[in-house]
Amino acid sequence: MTHAAPGTPLPFEACDNFRELGGYQGLGGKHVKYGVFYRTPALANLHTPADLERFASLGVRTIFDFRSDPEKEQMPDPVFPGIRRVEAPAMLDASGSNVNFDLKSVFSSGERGIDEMLTWVEESYRNMPFGNPAYRSLFAAIAADETPVLFHCTAGKDRTGVAAALILLSLGVPREDAIRDYLITNECRARSRASLAAQLEPVLGAERANYYAGVIGGVRRESIEASLDAIEARYPNFETYLSAECGVTSEMLAHIRAQYLE
Numbered sequence: 578m579t580h581a582a583p584g585t586p587l588p589f590e591a592c593d594n595f596r597e598l599g600g601y602q603g604l605g606g607k608h609v610k611y612g613v614f615y616r617t618p619a620l621a622n623l624h625t626p627a628d629l630e631r632f633a634s635l636g637v638r639t640i641f642d643f644r645s646d647p648e649k650e651q652m653p654d655p656v657f658p659g660i661r662r663v664e665a666p667a668m669l670d671a672s673g674s675n676v677n678f679d680l681k682s683v684f685s686s687g688e689r690g691i692d693e694m695l696t697w698v699e700e701s702y703r704n705m706p707f708g709n710p711a712y713r714s715l716f717a718a719i720a721a722d723e724t725p726v727l728f729h730c731t732a733g734k735d736r737t738g739v740a741a742a743l744i745l746l747s748l749g750v751p752r753e754d755a756i757r758d759y760l761i762t763n764e765c766r767a768r769s770r771a772s773l774a775a776q777l778e779p780v781l782g783a784e785r786a787n788y789y790a791g792v793i794g795g796v797r798r799e800s801i802e803a804s805l806d807a808i809e810a811r812y813p814n815f816e817t818y819l820s821a822e823c824g825v826t827s828e829m830l831a832h833i834r835a836q837y838l839e
Contacts, residue, residue, distance in 0.1 A: 580611050583754075584761045589631060592622040594733040594765035598741060601758070604749025607838035612636075613724050614837075616741045618733035619644065621652040632657075636732040639718050642729040642737040643667035643711055652731065661723070665711035667736040668701050670734050673826040682749045691777075691789055698735060706822060707811070710741060719744070722836065723813050731771070735798050739804050743823070746805075747814050747830065748838055756801055763795045770794035 583600035586593065595618070599611030615637065623632055634824040639662045642654060653793040654662075706712070718726055738759045745755040773791035774783075781789060812818040825833070 582757075583609075584758050586761075587631070587763050588596075589623070589628050590625050592618060592620070592626055593769060594618050594762055594766070596758075596761070598745060601745055601748075602744070603838050604834055605838070607779070608839050609745070609748055609750065610837050613726070614719075614741075614744055615725060615727040616728060616737050617729040618732060619648070619652045619731050620654040623655055627803070635725060635727075637725050637727045639723045639726045641665050641711065641715050641726065641740075643716070643728065643730040643740070648731050660758045663714060664719070665714050665738070667705060667709060667711035667730065668698075681801060691793070695763075695792060699800065699803070702735070702739070702800045703807045705736065706743065706804050706808050706820065706838060711736075713822070715740060716743075716747075716819070716823040716825050716829075716833075720825065720833055724837075732762075732766065732794065733765045734766070735800070738762065738796060738801060742801060742805065743810050743819075745823070747819055748834060754806060756798060756805075759796060761796060764793055780818065 580600055584596060587595045587597065589595045596616050597611065598614040598616065599609050601609045612635070615635065619638075620632075636792050637660055638655075639661045640654070640657070641706040642649065644663055645666050645668065649664075680791060688726050702754055715726070715728060718724075725743075728737055742759055745758060746752065770807070771788045773787045773794045777786035777789055780786075808815065812821065816830060819830060820827070
């Protein structure tokens, strides 16, 4: 079977930034299997017959939802019978508490609220990899072969982006390739950023709206590097990190690599 290049978005009609992790070269020159790990935005936009049919064809067994409760209330995922759903908020502050990433309330506070939210997000990038039960649960499901697995937040870029990078690195994908996968979000979400700018313009004016839409609706290399640098500063290698923070023993890691590299 011929596959698209790694990181290529799947052709959903109304759900942008829906991608998988297959195809990247990992440990020993092997490649991450296709059709196993799906990284997506919130699934509320999966409603057209074509999109629902395509989703069903993926054979997803487990869905991890990394969003806060207010986000889920605003955009609830569809119910997919037969798929295990795991509620696992993944945006944490320095104290380990979940960040309320509710854009509606943020926007109502104007520019001050947006700046505060961006500060939260940047702080969370440095904290998300540590003591995060969402990522520990995700790796437990992967090690237990509860795949294909789909994980998502609202836009599929921050909490989802860190999770995707951790999975790729666990499979021996080079750091730069994991970062490249993270940055593909900017290509996938051009339409969403334009829509966000239109929402913000009445409050902020056109110039500031475009700026904030680019920051909120896209991703920055500095953000994911903050996560990865924090891991490297705290642990001598990535395997030690996985064991300490994600509960992935050496035996589990060997199984994951044997199962999901080809």
